Amino acid sequence: xxxxxxxxxxxxxxxxxxxxxxxxxxxxxxxxxxxxxxxxxxxxxxxxxxxxxxxxxxxxxxxxxxxxxxxxxxxxxxxxxxxxxxxxxxxxxxxxxxxxxxxxxxxxxxxxxxxxxxxxxxxxxxxxxxxxxxxxxxxxxxxxx
Amino acid sequence: xxxxxxxxxxxxxxxxxxxxxxxxxxxxxxxxxxxxxxxxxxxxxxxxxxxxxxxxxxxxxxxxxxxxxxxxxxxxxxxxxxxxxxxxxxxxxxxxxxxxxxxxxxxxxxxxxxxxxxxxxxxxxxxxxxxxxxxxxxxxxxxxx
Numbered sequence: 385x386x387x388x389x390x391x392x393x394x395x396x397x398x399x400x401x402x403x404x405x406x407x408x409x410x411x412x413x414x415x416x417x418x419x420x421x422x423x424x425x426x427x428x429x430x431x432x433x434x435x436x437x438x439x440x441x442x443x444x445x446x447x448x449x450x451x452x453x454x455x456x457x458x459x460x461x462x463x464x465x466x467x468x469x470x471x472x473x474x475x476x477x478x479x480x481x482x483x484x485x486x487x488x489x490x491x492x493x494x495x496x497x498x499x500x501x502x503x504x505x506x507x508x509x510x511x512x513x514x515x516x517x518x519x520x521x522x523x524x525x526x527x528x529x
Numbered sequence: 530x531x532x533x534x535x536x537x538x539x540x541x542x543x544x545x546x547x548x549x550x551x552x553x554x555x556x557x558x559x560x561x562x563x564x565x566x567x568x569x570x571x572x573x574x575x576x577x578x579x580x581x582x583x584x585x586x587x588x589x590x591x592x593x594x595x596x597x598x599x600x601x602x603x604x605x606x607x608x609x610x611x612x613x614x615x616x617x618x619x620x621x622x623x624x625x626x627x628x629x630x631x632x633x634x635x636x637x638x639x640x641x642x643x644x645x646x647x648x649x650x651x652x653x654x655x656x657x658x659x660x661x662x663x664x665x666x667x668x669x670x671x672x673x674x
Contacts (some may be wrong), residue, residue: 395596398543402622402630419667434630437606442621447622450540450633458594461582461623477547477664478585485547485579486662517631518663519622523563 391491395477399452402437403430403516405508412455417466417480418508426505428516435501438519445495446522449505454461456487492522544597547582547659548575550653561654562611562625564636569587570651573661580646583664590640591667594650597660601632634659638665 401405405424409415416423428449431437441447460483462473476484496504503519552571560566560577575583584594605628607618621629634655638640641649648664 399605399631434606434622437620437622437629439618441620443673445623448635450631458545461579462584473584475582475586477586478580478590478666479580480665480668484582484663485546485593488663490593490665492633516672518629518633520625520635521623523625 388412392457398518401431401452401515401517402434403428405429405451405510405512405514405516407508407512407514409511412511415511419493419507419509421509423507423509425496425504426508426510426512428503428505428519430501430503430516431529432481432501438498440503441498441519441521443495443497447493447495447505448520448522449489449491449493449508449516450518450520451489451491451510452517453482453487453489453510454513454515455511456482456484457484458483458487460484465502482504488517542596544662546576546597546660546662547579547664548573550574550596550655550657550659550661552653552655552657552659554654554656557656558631560656562586564638564652564654565653566613568652569654570641570653571653571657573650573664575646575648583643583646583648586640586643586648586664586666588640588642592638592640592650593665594636594638594653594661594666595663595665596634596636596655597662598627598632598634599656599658599660600656601627601629603628603630603632605629633662
């Protein structure tokens with residue numbers, strides 16, 4: 385693979401929002417813990433600079449939306465899974481807690497429709513205003529993402 | 530959910546490496562495009578501050594490692610899929626290209642063994658020195674991540 389000199393080599397860098405979720409879920413207390421647990425569809429509004437990176441996505445596609453869970457607590461390293469105090473404290477890397485050093489959310493969703501700069505996607509459990517940092521297709525031969 | 534005032538609210542923030550990949554793959558030209566395409570196992574060395582977040586992970590677990598593909602080109606919005614010039618230019622959000630606005634890599638791997646501050650994981654196709662930004666368990670009831 386030919387590569388130019390990396391512009392951002394050396395370590396993790398600043399994320400840039402490529403879009404934002406517009407959802408009927410307005411606060412965390414309304415959000416199911418996983419999309420499969422009764423979450424609604426939502427709009428993914430793509431930032432103007434990134435709209436051409438959508439080309440090729442169509443209704444019916446299965447995609448992974450990566451969000452930045454902006455209300456999470458980054459200093460948390462252990463939690464009671466699913467906020468159940470009866471469960472023993474567990475390292476956040478062994479859980480899907482939003483509270484973790486880099487609060488990235490992974491959401492496998494279906495593209496319901498594609499507008500000019502928006503995707504209708506779902507089901508997705510994040511709150512309105514959550515920044516989106518990446519979109520990836522589910523690999524056709526690797527159904528495990 | 531009770532939440533403290535978010536420390537990093539408002540938008541995507543600076544990522545912090547929680548670890549690094551130590552691999553026999555030393556340059557991008559040696560790396561398969563997907564872990565399933567002949568990639569080796571590698572060590573995931575966890576940063577001292579984050580070691581306690583591993584608690585609960587054991588050999589045999591299926592996890593998703595999220596990396597920061599530090600050699601990627603962030604300005605790229607369209608690519609020929611799988612670097613094949615015969616394929617039409619496609620938006621990077623419809624591909625798994627490492628070149629994209631936020632070059633996050635998703636790698637579903639098996640934990641082979643757990644040492645004090647290291648996980649042996651694989652197969653994984655990233656190059657030696659790639660920063661790791663998150664680790665998540667594959668959800669037991671949702672095999673699709």
